[in-house]
Amino acid sequence: MLVKNFTGIFSLSKREIMRFLSVSTQTLFPPLISTVLFICIFGLALGKKIDLSAEGITYLAFIIPGLMTMQSITSSYENASSSLFISRWHNHVQEILLSPLSYFEMVLGILVGSLTRSILVISGVFAVSMFFNPMTIAHPFIMIYFALIIPIIFSCAGMLAALWAEDFNMLTMWNTYLIMPCTFLGGVFHPVKLIPEQLQFFTKINPMYYLVNGMRYSVIGVADTSIFYSIAVSLSLAIIMFSLTVYLFRIGYKLRS
Amino acid sequence: MRNSDIAISINNLIKFYGKFQALNNVSFNVKRGDFFGFLGPNGAGETTTINVLTGLCNYQSGDIKIFGYDVTKEYRKTRALIGLCAQEFNFDPFLSIQRMLVYQAGYFGIQKKEAEKRADELLDRFQLSEKRNTKYRALSGGMKKRLLLCRALIHDPEILILDEPTAGCDLELRFMIWDYLTKLNKEGKTIFLTTHYMEEAEKLCKNLGIINKGEIVHIGNKQEVLKDKSLQDVFLEATNAG
Numbered sequence: 001m002l003v004k005n006f007t008g009i010f011s012l013s014k015r016e017i018m019r020f021l022s023v024s025t026q027t028l029f030p031p032l033i034s035t036v037l038f039i040c041i042f043g044l045a046l047g048k049k050i051d052l053s054a055e056g057i058t059y060l061a062f063i064i065p066g067l068m069t070m071q072s073i074t075s076s077y078e079n080a081s082s083s084l085f086i087s088r089w090h091n092h093v094q095e096i097l098l099s100p101l102s103y104f105e106m107v108l109g110i111l112v113g114s115l116t117r118s119i120l121v122i123s124g125v126f127a128v129s130m131f132f133n134p135m136t137i138a139h140p141f142i143m144i145y146f147a148l149i150i151p152i153i154f155s156c157a158g159m160l161a162a163l164w165a166e167d168f169n170m171l172t173m174w175n176t177y178l179i180m181p182c183t184f185l186g187g188v189f190h191p192v193k194l195i196p197e198q199l200q201f202f203t204k205i206n207p208m209y210y211l212v213n214g215m216r217y218s219v220i221g222v223a224d225t226s227i228f229y230s231i232a233v234s235l236s237l238a239i240i241m242f243s244l245t246v247y248l249f250r251i252g253y254k255l256r257s
Numbered sequence: 258m259r260n261s262d263i264a265i266s267i268n269n270l271i272k273f274y275g276k277f278q279a280l281n282n283v284s285f286n287v288k289r290g291d292f293f294g295f296l297g298p299n300g301a302g303e304t305t306t307i308n309v310l311t312g313l314c315n316y317q318s319g320d321i322k323i324f325g326y327d328v329t330k331e332y333r334k335t336r337a338l339i340g341l342c343a344q345e346f347n348f349d350p351f352l353s354i355q356r357m358l359v360y361q362a363g364y365f366g367i368q369k370k371e372a373e374k375r376a377d378e379l380l381d382r383f384q385l386s387e388k389r390n391t392k393y394r395a396l397s398g399g400m401k402k403r404l405l406l407c408r409a410l411i412h413d414p415e416i417l418i419l420d421e422p423t424a425g426c427d428l429e430l431r432f433m434i435w436d437y438l439t440k441l442n443k444e445g446k447t448i449f450l451t452t453h454y455m456e457e458a459e460k461l462c463k464n465l466g467i468i469n470k471g472e473i474v475h476i477g478n479k480q481e482v483l484k485d486k487s488l489q490d491v492f493l494e495a496t497n498a499g
Contacts, residue, residue: 004333011363019351091347095357095408098311099364100337257274257314 008101009109016113020079027079028120031071035125038067039132042189052191055222064129065216066188068122069150073183073211075121076151077175079114080158085171088162093255103249107242111155118151126219138221146215149234153211154179156241163254182208187216192224207233261325264289264416264447265310270319272305272471279305280316281471287449287464289324289415292442294462295451296488298496302471303451304344307420310449311341323416337365340414342422346401348393354404355380355389358411365412372411379407382437399430406434416447423457435461459488469496 003009020027039060047059055062087093096106137143157179165171186208192200203209204225214230217223223230249255265287272280280302287293297303308314309321312332321328323335349357355376362372380386383403388396393404402422409417419438423431438461442448452458458465465482467475474495475482483491 005364005366007366007368008364011360014363015349015352015360022351087349090350091345092349094313094343094347095349095361096364097313098336098339098341099361100333100366101364102333252315256312257308 002102002104003108005101005105008099009105009112012096012101012106012109013112013116016079016083016110017116019083020113020117027075027117028124031075031121032124032128035067035071035128038063039129043132050194055191057220057222058133060133061135061220062191062216062222063189064126064133064135065219066212067129068125068219069146069208069212069215070183070188071125072118072122072147072150072215073154073179073208074175076114076118077154077158077161077179079117080110080155081162081165081171081175082158083113084110084159084162085165085168088254097255104246106249107156107159107246110159111152111242114155114158115148115151118155119147122147135220137219139218142227143215143218145231146211146218146234149238150211150215152238153234153241156238156245159245160241160248163248182206183212185209186212187224188212207237210234261322262289263287263322264291264324265293265449266320266322266325267306267310268320270306270309270316270321272302272309272314272316272319279471280309283319283468283471283473285466285473285476287447289447290442290445292438292448292461292463293450294458294465295449295468296453296455296458296465296492297451297468299453301468301496303468304420306468307341307418307449307451310335310418311339312336337412338415340409340412340417342405342409342417342419344420344424346393346405348401348404348408350392350394352392353390354385354393354396354407357393358407361408362411367412375411375413376407379410383407399426402426402430402434406437414446416449417441418449420451421453422450423452423454431457455488455492459483467492467495 043060043063050059052059052062101109161171161174185203186206187203192203195203210225210230210233213223213225214227214234217227217230263286268284270280270283283306295303295306305314309316310328312328323338326334328335358376358379359369359372362375380389383406385400385403385407388400393401396404406422423434426434438448450458450462462479464478466473475491
């Protein structure tokens with residue numbers, strides 16, 4: 001059985017959750033404020049110039065699932081990366097390394113904390129969006145799937161970054177130079193058809209494109225790509241990232257001397 | 258726990274840091290209920306040995322067992338049997354000391370109610386009750402040392418590993434720790450102690466091992482090792498520092 005120490009996982013998850021709740025002004029509220037700003041500027045102001053009536057949706061409705069995906073990615077990545085990196089920095093990561101938690105359970109405990117933060121954030125983003133654009137969720141079960149799978153992928157990415165990084169500069173590098181550009185270019189704010197045809201190839205090899213469109217399909221029922229591709233890509237990424245993270249914990253990469 | 262009379266068994270342990278060989282074929286046993294002193298000059302390999310036992314350090318080869326369980330293959334079992342009082346103050350800076358102990362107990366599978374009871378008892382035993390809602394940074398050096406002991410003992414381990422537990426402590430605290438360790442040992446806990454205070458090892462330990470440059474140079478019961486000499490003289494001879 002992969003999980004034996006349920007009390008241990010519960011304790012670790014609780015510590016992770018209490019950690020971000022204790023600084024909610026930095027962890028929960030900023031995504032809501034930035035969502036309102038994005039909706040006001042892109043959705044309400046510039047969005048009037050973009051016509052998506054052929055798809056039967058408004059531009060504002062189009063960007064809301066993208067914003068949910070973006071905030072889910074950011075919050076889960078930041079939570080896992082900062083928590084694990086700080087515990088490496090202060091060396092209190094030894095508290096879990098000395099415990100009888102398996103490496104799988106250690107990763108799971110940290111992941112649950114990030115997952116919880118991400119779910120709270122996207123619930124807040126959705127609630128805020130409802131003020132501007134009331135709507136019903138087109139495919140609730142698919143939305144639950146993406147609300148879970150996206151933070152699993154990026155919590156693991158955050159843990160990988162936290163293991164690799166030697167300082168805070170290295171820690172933020174992945175987010176600044178890889179995750180955020182890929183997220184923006186993955187179609188958070190634009191349908192793929194608005195990009196010149198010769199550049200669409202780069203969008204289609206960007207995994208974020210499938211995550212954003214998966215979430216979009218689940219919320220508004222419209223997407224640029226097939227939901228099956230989105231599920232396949234997200235599931236594959238989650239399995240790869242989770243397995244890699246557990247493997248690095250098991251070999252003690254930058255955790256054991 | 259397996260019914261083994263050997264609490265710690267190390268056979269042919271080899272550990273390199275890059276090209277530097279920190280441990281060279283280290284082999285020794287520590288019996289159940291022993292108070293074992295593991296001595297050596299700085300950088301001799303005591304902390305590396307502790308890190309191998311506790312799983313904080315990888316090693317190149319060797320057969321390391323805790324009560325018959327392999328520290329690599331059966332790490333969940335071995336870690337549950339060990340409590341480590343580390344040298345450095347590596348506590349979670351965001352938690353109160355009581356919360357930190359309760360979470361630590363939780364990682365060992367101890368339910369919240371029992372964890373809170375144990376945390377309160379230990380804080381009381383080490384005179385830290387008044388600071389239970391304080392974060393560790395607000396504690397004095399001596400209090401932090403006591404907190405390290407609380408954390409090591411929160412899951413009631415069979416083996417207590419102490420890496421220089423009294424370094425930097427005043428005499429009063431040192432005596433208090435000595436008394437408590439003696440009591441724990443009498444109750445049946447196996448204690449593995451590293452220290453640079455020879456009088457501490459001489460007073461507390463039943464068996465002694467001396468390591469120098471990654472190799473065991475002396476091991477046996479206290480009388481055998483000392484042979485009418487002081488431990489300081491034996492240590493200095495064994496480490497070629499005399």
